[in-house]
Amino acid sequence: MDTLPGRFRKFSVLALPLLAGLATVLLTVQLGNWQLRRAAEKSALQQAIEQRSAQAPAALGQDDPPEWTPLALRGEWHPRHLFYLDNRIHQGRAGYHVFAPFHDQDSGRWVMVARGWIAAGADRTRLPAVTTPDGPAGLTGQARVPGESFTLANDGANSAMDGARWQAIDLDAWRAATGLPLAGFYLQQTGAASDGLVRDWPRPDAGIDRHRGYALQWFAMAVLAAALTALYLWRIFRRTQDVQHRAE
Numbered sequence: 001m002d003t004l005p006g007r008f009r010k011f012s013v014l015a016l017p018l019l020a021g022l023a024t025v026l027l028t029v030q031l032g033n034w035q036l037r038r039a040a041e042k043s044a045l046q047q048a049i050e051q052r053s054a055q056a057p058a059a060l061g062q063d064d065p066p067e068w069t070p071l072a073l074r075g076e077w078h079p080r081h082l083f084y085l086d087n088r089i090h091q092g093r094a095g096y097h098v099f100a101p102f103h104d105q106d107s108g109r110w111v112m113v114a115r116g117w118i119a120a121g122a123d124r125t126r127l128p129a130v131t132t133p134d135g136p137a138g139l140t141g142q143a144r145v146p147g148e149s150f151t152l153a154n155d156g157a158n159s160a161m162d163g164a165r166w167q168a169i170d171l172d173a174w175r176a177a178t179g180l181p182l183a184g185f186y187l188q189q190t191g192a193a194s195d196g197l198v199r200d201w202p203r204p205d206a207g208i209d210r211h212r213g214y215a216l217q218w219f220a221m222a223v224l225a226a227a228l229t230a231l232y233l234w235r236i237f238r239r240t241q242d243v244q245h246r247a248e
């Protein structure tokens with residue numbers, strides 16, 4: 001006859017896989033639901049971005065606008081400063097995104113403007129020439145907020161801040177380089193390009209489909225764990241039935 005400790009050990013051996021299976025089902029379902037919530041949040045954010053981008057360009061005020069707000073500026077370019085953001089690819093070609101400070105006369109604020117893309121030359125030690133218009137100018141674009149990134153140190157050939165090659169957008173460093181009180185955002189210029197620059201700005205991927213794919217994977221794991229747990233219970237039931245039949 002089985003003793004009480006022996007029965008407890010048998011129960012533990014049978015119960016542990018069952019509990020592990022149920023815990024796996026619960027965990028994977030929760031992870032799948034979390035991924036669906038993330039997809040819904042990003043979908044709502046994407047819709048807000050699209051709605052904001054469709055608005056008519058507004059004048060710049062004293063406060064930084066929300067990201068993707070269309071703006072219309074009128075003023076003058078800084079006559080000297082240009083910055084080249086390296087390793088920007090357009091249609092398979094390597095090049096630069098060109099940045100320059102712009103003074104908005106209505107708000108009195110300085111804004112760094114991403115003017116567009118230009119191809120890199122055969123000689124990578126020389127930066128391509130970009131013409132900066134003189135006199136009053138008007139431009140439109142969308143406000144963008146640079147994400148957190150690191151900046152690689154400039155090499156000796158490009159250590160001068162005027163026309164320097166950069167590896168990341170760094171408004172703080174550009175403020176120090178220019179001595180200008182640049183706004184806390186930059187403007188991604190849109191509209192016709194008569195300066196030889198390409199203004200084809202790709203929209204960032206919100207990752208909505210990726211979150212839905214992850215959710216599908218977690219739910220598939222939940223179904224598999226549930227099926228294996230049910231199979232385990234069925235085998236225990238059949239084994240119990242066999243033991244009862246033998247006892248009879």
